[in-house]
Amino acid sequence: MPALALTTRAEGVVFCPMGLVLYTACQSRGFVCEWLLEELGTAYEAVRLNLAAGEAKTPAYRSIHPLGAVPALVVDGIPMVESLAICLYLADISKAKELAPSPTNPERQEYLQWMVYAVATIEPMLSKPFVRSLGVEPSLRPGVATDEERASFASVLAPLRERMGSGHMLPSGFSAADVLVASQLYWASQVGLLAGVEDARDYLASMLSRPACVKALEHDGSQEQ
Numbered sequence: 725m726p727a728l729a730l731t732t733r734a735e736g737v738v739f740c741p742m743g744l745v746l747y748t749a750c751q752s753r754g755f756v757c758e759w760l761l762e763e764l765g766t767a768y769e770a771v772r773l774n775l776a777a778g779e780a781k782t783p784a785y786r787s788i789h790p791l792g793a794v795p796a797l798v799v800d801g802i803p804m805v806e807s808l809a810i811c812l813y814l815a816d817i818s819k820a821k822e823l824a825p826s827p828t829n830p831e832r833q834e835y836l837q838w839m840v841y842a843v844a845t846i847e848p849m850l851s852k853p854f855v856r857s858l859g860v861e862p863s864l865r866p867g868v869a870t871d872e873e874r875a876s877f878a879s880v881l882a883p884l885r886e887r888m889g890s891g892h893m894l895p896s897g898f899s900a901a902d903v904l905v906a907s908q909l910y911w912a913s914q915v916g917l918l919a920g921v922e923d924a925r926d927y928l929a930s931m932l933s934r935p936a937c938v939k940a941l942e943h944d945g946s947q948e949q
């Protein structure tokens with residue numbers, strides 16, 4: 725397969741090398757994929773697109789992500805999109821790190837459940853306060869969520885509280901499910917949705933202190949949009 729050509733703001737044309745290439749943008753869903761890549765400890769290239777400047781809407785990038793959105797992952801020249809699919813894929817190839825239970829492991833069911841729960845059930849609860857927060861000065865964003873939104877958010881977290889209290893989403897310990905759930909909690913904390921949910925805040929603080937997460941967060945804020 726021929727190498728894909730991409731135009732980026734910084735360098736003009738970039739040819740994707742073989743291996744893992746993550747197309748992302750600062751403060752985007754690409755963060756969760758980058759955190760997982762850091763947990764994997766594998767070599768990867770991150771291409772940071774400036775969404776506001778339209779860098780994701782070029783024909784070249786649309787050959788990777790047809791909607792011109794991030795994230796996208798190119799694996800040995802083959803592109804894939806959707807953050808959840810990318811995370812499921814990365815966790816499955818992380819044999820050495822065991823970030824996902826194998827298909828025959830009894831924990832696989834709960835693992836898949838929390839992976840999907842993070843994106844399909846928790847994430848939609850963030851969207852309204854998040855969109856509202858975009859027009860608000862950063863220091864005031866924690867005040868953006870309404871009482872009703874906070875109460876609804878606490879109710880979708882209720883099934884996770886026992887697991888959060890134990891430190892991990894799976895009984896056996898850290899997995900990609902923690903990365904997915906904690907990423908949603910991280911975004912929720914920015915708009916005040918974790919006010920009063922102490923166990924979620926404690927769990928989030930412990931996840932954010934992981935070296936891989938610290939590194940991904942540094943990258944996530946490394947460029948102004």
Ligand SMILES: N[C@@H](CCC(=O)N[C@@H](CS)C(=O)NCC(=O)O)C(=O)O
Nearest residue numbers: 752753775792793794795806807808
């Ligand atoms: N369901 C997709 C959503 C992708 C998405 O909407 N990404 C945003 C950034 S977080 C984006 O690229 N927005 C720019 C656009 O859609 O034009 C996923 O999880 O990957």
